[in-house]
Amino acid sequence: MEYRKMKPSDIQGVYEVEVSAFSNPWTISALKSELNNKLANYIVAEDENGKILGYVGAWYILDEAHITNVAVHKDARGRKIANGLMENLIQECLKSKIDHITLEVRKSNIIAQNLYKKHGFKPEGVRTEYYQDNREDAIIMWKEIKAV
Template structure:
């Protein structure tokens, strides 16, 4: 049975995160941006490891009482195992722990798997960003989950 662990991302995971970016996205985030987010600004990023191998990551910014999920990525060979859901769940718990009351994200209109996942976790569609994705000009669906501080399910759960 696979050993699955989620850990707070730091500099040692940066090469693995960059490889996942290249593998999963047409326009990967530059290493300098990821380094700044993870190592300098200390935004909240997590990696998911299966048998000590990084197979996914997720990150968010926390600004006052709002969290913004900026990226979620799971290696194609490790999808459909619930790892994306585990990562989003960890981000929600972290947002709660650090005082966030709402959490938002953008998702490609065509990414039906992700839309279904986010809706299952209580996110609601709130708007559209026309032509948001530069690589294709595709629209982004803006989703929000409100009232994190009112949900008892996050109390007592570890976030880091």
Template sequence: MVIKIRPMTKSDIDDVIEIESLSFSVPWSKESFTMEVTKNKCAHYIVAEADEKIAGYGGFWVVIDEGHITNIAVHPDFRGKGVGSAIVEGLIDLAKKKGITSMTLEVRASNLIAQSLYKKYGFKPVGRRRGYYQDNNEDAIIMWKYDM
């Protein structure tokens, strides 16, 4: 399977919303993604294409010289096939091109698979946000990557 990373466009949003709703208990709305892709100058989003389908996506906001990863998700049919790795690599590459010197994200304390993926790319856990997730009051682990 060949995975292609490219910038997210407005025409990708319906596929992204499907992945979002399959991946998160409190998914972002179509309007939120549309604003991110068309209006938010700080936002940068990519999609991963595999087998001519949108297999996943990810994005970050530029805050001065830092990148704050807002979300990453992979369609259930494509999980465990390297799509998540390709997205993280794509986000890091894009961040470097934008002059980003460090990146951060929050991840559910229970999501050990995602934490392992982020650690593979040099993200380190540095803190915890208690009760961060609205749906179940779960804590978030704050992770940073400084060696861009």
């Protein structure tokens, strides 16, 4: 598995991951606009055949990163791809002198919460009825890192 920065030619593959992973996926145009967003930083997981199997995105604002999405194609789950994406994102944050990383995760998504906890994220609050599709609460999680 290769982990690398997302490029324009990855959009279709990232979109396929989105559709596979989420009931309310981002559109292709939204993904394209992220490539032009100076705050946005995206990493893809690409297999040996050049297929995008997952991605993670974050906005870097001053010394903080806000994770926008972590997704792995449903057919590629169980291969520790999300773990690799998180490890690569944390390393990129360190290189960029980011001190804190935050995200929101569905209250019902215990698998994702456990992944984030494994990487040192801690639940710090709740956003009530955060998700528009079903008004589910989001758990706000934070991780403190210090650039070396």
